[in-house]
Amino acid sequence: MNYYNSNTVIYLNGQFVKANEAKTDLYGQSLHYGFAAFEGIRAYKTHNATRIFKAREHFERLKRSCELTGIPFNWNIEDLIRQTYRLLELNNLKDAYIRPLVFSEPQMTLVTPEKVSIMLCAWEWAAYLGDRQLKVSISPFERPNPKSIHIEAKISGHYVNSILATSDAKNKGFDEALLLDANGHVAEAPGANIFIEKNGKLYTPAKGNILPGITRATIIELCRVLDIEVIEQEINVDFLKNADGAFFCGTAVEVAGIHTIDEVVYRQRWRDSIGATLQRAYKNLVLEKVNYEVII
Incomplete structure (x- = not known):
């Protein structure tokens, strides 16, 4: 490029x-x-x-x-x-x-x-991760311990971790990686946050071991407008793999649906998911097609 x-x-x-x-x-x-x-x-x-x-x-x-x-x-x-x-x-x-x-x-x-x-x-700028659902692998690399760095600061050196994780995933034939934190809980992608859909609710990792993104905050505010419940909590890998669906969000990726986590295929059709609804709502917001801005 x-x-x-x-x-x-x-x-x-x-x-x-x-x-x-x-x-x-x-x-x-x-x-x-x-x-x-x-x-x-x-x-x-x-x-x-x-x-x-x-x-x-x-x-x-x-x-x-x-x-x-x-x-x-x-x-x-x-x-x-x-x-x-x-x-x-x-x-x-x-x-x-x-x-x-x-x-x-x-x-x-x-x-x-x-x-x-x-x-x-x-x-x-075009679509960072493309415009299709993603094949994601759980990375062997972990997010840094928040006691070792200011994890909420967007510092250049922190992204060595991201480069290693993404490169490893792509070398294995995946589109992107998902990193866990030092305690084995779901953290985030190398350059995006994650939301997980289960039984009509969204779950996302709590602050503390992640970079809490501006797009993440926007998605949470859109959920309030659209009356979608969001729960911030520690999330284990079993919960992730037994969910109905998931998506990444970030400034670069916007909202990108996840098709598989390692060998697990999400069976819910993307177009029927909460993620797809939020993908459309987010696009309308940034393009000013709908006046969500007065609310968020």
């Missing part, structure tokens, strides 16, 4: 510059140790205009990730939102994935940086 070309513009420390002319320092702490904070944000072409979905929530989480890990964050969120819309305009992007990244100054120590930079880039 080509993320940029000779005409692509990025935002770097207050200026718009050509992506192929931008530079970073090879002695940066972020490059060597993965110590950087980032976000994944979606923009959609709606009947009104190009809209960035939950822009404030994403930039607030970026700020919170920095605060949790000691990375300085000295930018105004409203200005970052304005610059992001300008970025889309300069690159003539309507449906796009947006990547803000806060990265550190050159240094080789293991202490938090005093100076950082910010970069905003964007590119065209």
